Amino acid sequence: MRSLLIALAATVAIALPVRAEDVTVAVTAIVEHPALDAARDGVKDALAAAGYKEGENLQFVYESAQGNPATAAQIARQFAGDAPDVIVPISTPSAQAVVSSIRDIPVVFTAVTDPLGAQLVKDMDKPGGNVTGLSDMSPIADHVALIKEILPEAKSIGFLYNSGEANSVSLLEVMKEEAEKAGLTVVESAATKSAEVQGAARALVGRADLIYVPTDNTIVSALEGAVAVAEESKLPLFTADTDSVSRGAIAALGFNYYDVGKQTGEVVVRILKGEKPGDIPVKVAAGTDLVVNKSAAEKMGVTLPESVLSRATRVIE
Template structure:
């Protein structure tokens, strides 16, 4: 009898479903670079703070598309088939792939500048369906003000971007509008893959007074090529991504992407606790950091104003 009871107990243990608080969160990004990696880590940190801990009651899946949109679509279909509790796509291309792959699984996108333009949602306040998320729309007017503060004689901004990334195309339209208000003109140079970034940066030499790089995953993943051109040509290079300043950009005013990830994770937690994603308004990430690189400024022939250094969140020597 005891043997039968033990056998029954073993069978029951195998057939019992996972605990109600066991969850799976699947995260994917279009490429790996410091800002997107920090966003992923911030999501995991927010989940842990809410009691969802990997190895205990959380399965945390992560896949990078390595810069390939076709791979992003493949990952999206894979995750949709695995049916996690929530999918978190980081970046516009990954978000578009995931939203196209499922209508049932909750999706919380993040690091997407223009959710409406990317057709992820139809209404920021009432997204509806299975999708909500966090926008990192850049404060472009403030970026231009920063460039003019450092380079008061600047007249033309060179915009280095991937013309195939919806996020960057939307930001170009905003940049042109804000540049006109600031008395600046914009010239464009596009790279559709990382191998083209250095050549696209070189195409701006002699045509622009500064290079401005948005939160463009293709360009930022190959930032060092653009920085090399900027140093060689004494062409100051600014980005919207604060993590890029340590890699050689002159300055950036933007989000701390670890915090962006945390804010995203807080939305994920709300869904895990029972809220409908379609009822959660799409938020714009909070907070901006000013990061400057004194060594990069010297290499690019720029003297940074003392007032700017005094209010910087971080100064890289």
């Protein structure tokens, strides 16, 4: 009887459907904020469009470092041990943590401003090794032109950033070059963690004619603190991140990060289908949107010109 039960159990076990996850894609971001979250969702949707669907043939793992570089390093080590098919670090700090820890798993970074400066790859066209990805280098010259169009009397730009983020340091250098061409000076104010953002914004009051926030994860994650200062002081606040405009910035000319994520996901699919990451060139993400916030502009004492409103991709009332 016992042998019969064992045989029956074995038969049932064989008959039960076993749903194996065919591929695993592990995603990590330095912090959670709308732009990085949108990039993550874009990656997942691009995978689904290519037939890799979570719960069917895809295991999609996501970890946030909650703004802590040490946690980002821990996540990278965890992923190295788990050995997924592809790792997707979102943001420069997460990409640096992953690339420094992993040599034998394909890595596709995204939302990285300066892949060369961050030492993620040595050649954008022929990255080699196990790494490729997408850059979101901001069109800084266009940002300066937009600022001049909205605030023609401005003489100085307050650059609010985390001096510990390599992407922001790269953007600061580009901003200095472009501002000088336009006859503007740059005033720096740094916050190394989210709790310092409001104070760093307040340090620009009386020293700059406006606040500019680059694609800096620390500042963007605590943007409301900077917006409060901007409204109180009538100090216009611009960002490079279009998702930040609905949170109180006047305007942003930049990428739709969901689309950036989809473009990244398409690269992941190429690797899942057999291409080597080192053979895929690193590209700058395609497409830019102009988003403006009329209510925010009014709170900061700014009237948006019709020339800007007429070509905006989206106008927030």
